[in-house]
Amino acid sequence: MISTISASVLALSSLPKIAVPSSRSHAFFFRRRRAFPIRVAAVPRNSAAEELKLGRASWRRGRDIRFVCFYDSDEKPRISSTENKDSGPGWPIFERWNVPWEWQTVILTMIACGLSFVLTGLAESTVVPYLGLQGGDLSLDEKAEILFAGQFFVTAAVLGVVYGITNSFRPFPDDIFHYEWKEPFDLRRGWLLWAGIGLSGAVLAIALAGVALAIFNGEKPEREADALSRLLPLIGNSNISTACLVGITGVLAPILEETVFRGFLMVSLTKWFSTPVSVVVSAAVFALAHLTPGEFPQLFVLGAALGFSYAQTHNLLTPITIHAFWNSGVILLLTFLQLQGYDIKELVQGN
Numbered sequence: 001m002i003s004t005i006s007a008s009v010l011a012l013s014s015l016p017k018i019a020v021p022s023s024r025s026h027a028f029f030f031r032r033r034r035a036f037p038i039r040v041a042a043v044p045r046n047s048a049a050e051e052l053k054l055g056r057a058s059w060r061r062g063r064d065i066r067f068v069c070f071y072d073s074d075e076k077p078r079i080s081s082t083e084n085k086d087s088g089p090g091w092p093i094f095e096r097w098n099v100p101w102e103w104q105t106v107i108l109t110m111i112a113c114g115l116s117f118v119l120t121g122l123a124e125s126t127v128v129p130y131l132g133l134q135g136g137d138l139s140l141d142e143k144a145e146i147l148f149a150g151q152f153f154v155t156a157a158v159l160g161v162v163y164g165i166t167n168s169f170r171p172f173p174d175d176i177f178h179y180e181w182k183e184p185f186d187l188r189r190g191w192l193l194w195a196g197i198g199l200s201g202a203v204l205a206i207a208l209a210g211v212a213l214a215i216f217n218g219e220k221p222e223r224e225a226d227a228l229s230r231l232l233p234l235i236g237n238s239n240i241s242t243a244c245l246v247g248i249t250g251v252l253a254p255i256l257e258e259t260v261f262r263g264f265l266m267v268s269l270t271k272w273f274s275t276p277v278s279v280v281v282s283a284a285v286f287a288l289a290h291l292t293p294g295e296f297p298q299l300f301v302l303g304a305a306l307g308f309s310y311a312q313t314h315n316l317l318t319p320i321t322i323h324a325f326w327n328s329g330v331i332l333l334l335t336f337l338q339l340q341g342y343d344i345k346e347l348v349q350g351n
Contacts, residue, residue, distance in 0.1 A: 092189060093312045097176060099271040100169040106268045109165045113260055116157045124150045140237045144244035147234075151248045155256040162264055175314035177263055189313045195321035198309030202322065205301045213297060227290075228330070232345055235331060236338030242331070250328030258319045261286045261303070262310045279307030302326065 128146060138146070166172075184192035231249075234241045261282050269278035283303030287296045306319040334344045 092314065093308060094275050095311070095314070096270040096275055097267045097314070098173045099176070099268055100172070101166065101268070103272075105165065105169075106265070109162060109264060110260075112161045112165065113158050116161045117154060120154045120157045121150070124153065140234055141240045141244075144234050144237075144241035147231075148244040148247055148252075151252045155252045158256055159259060162259060166264070176267060177259070178315055179317055180315050181317070189315065191313050191315045191317040192321065194309050194312050195318045195325075198305050198318065199322045199325055202302050202305035202326065205305060206298050209297050209301050228348060231331075232334075232348060235344060236335045242335055245331050246328045249331055250324045253327060254320045254323035257286070258306065258310075258316060258323055261289075262307055262319050263316050266307055266310070275311050276308075279304055279311060283307055 133142070133146065163177075166177075180191065184190050186193065231245060234245055236242065265285060266278050266282035269281055273281070283300050283306070286303035286306075287299035290299055292299070306322055309322060310316065310319045312318070334348070337347065338344050
């Protein structure tokens with residue numbers, strides 16, 4: 001064995017020397033599957049005896065050290081999501097994310113998101129009267145514009161908190177906060193294909209949940225005052241108000257909620273739980289965050305559909321698309337019914 005290693009070392013020592021780059025470099029020992037962006041350089045040759053000792057030491061450690069190379073200090077290593085442990089039985093929907101932060105970061109970020117949401121709302125309620133914009137004196141279009149501006153600042157504040165806290169963990173693995181427009185109809189991870197499948201599944205599941213609740217509860221309870229109820233006076237009022245409502249419900253709200261509840265919370269939970277469990281827990285938190293207990297079952301089912309669709313593609317465009325079509329579809333449908341002469345308030349109150 002020793003003679004074989006010695007012969008290999010002597011053969012390597014006879015190779016021509018390679019000039020070591022003058023730029024600042026760092027050496028890394030490669031271990032198993034971890035790979036870094038590298039620039040090849042030569043290691044100064046040791047004597048045959050020293051190399052033999054290194055070979056024996058490496059052999060005694062189970063060949064843990066493979067070889068030495070250099071990489072530029074300016075280049076940060078990319079972490080591949082394929083290194084994720086316990087990724088499941090082979091289906092993308094069971095794969096777990098390689099989460100770089102710990103539970104303290106998860107708790108801090110979720111608390112900070114809640115506080116930023118509340119504080120931004122309080123700031124808006126203070127600034128609007130200060131600017132002379134009194135609710136009774138505003139037209140419906142102006143109210144819609146103020147609602148859009150308020151949702152924009154809330155979205156910016158909360159996303160700023162999420163990305164600000166997690167920024168210290170960059171570079172992220174490839175599929176954390178990942179947006180990929182390519183191959184939308186790929187059977188395995190096509191974001192648009194699975195958005196359509198997820199949306200269809202959500203509509204069917206929510207309809208079944210509604211039927212089940214009607215059977216078990218008997219008489220249908222009165223609908224709680226939620227965001228949709230507060231938006232009813234603005235629906236179908238004008239093109240401006242409709243555009244603002246679609247912007248709020250179909251663009252800003254989906255980006256905000258899917259980044260927080262799926263892109264951050266659900267992904268973080270896969271560090272400790274399986275992906276299906278993480279989907280269920282994040283869906284429950286998503287439903288509770290809407291503060292409408294009477295609609296918890298429907299919101300939970302929607303959150304689960306969003307979570308499983310995201311787990312299939314690992315692409316945030318998937319749940320954002322489902323959420324956008326769901327919200328804006330409701331607004332556009334109610335607008336159409338309003339224009340046809342229906343009493344949308346009665347329709348909404350009657351679910």
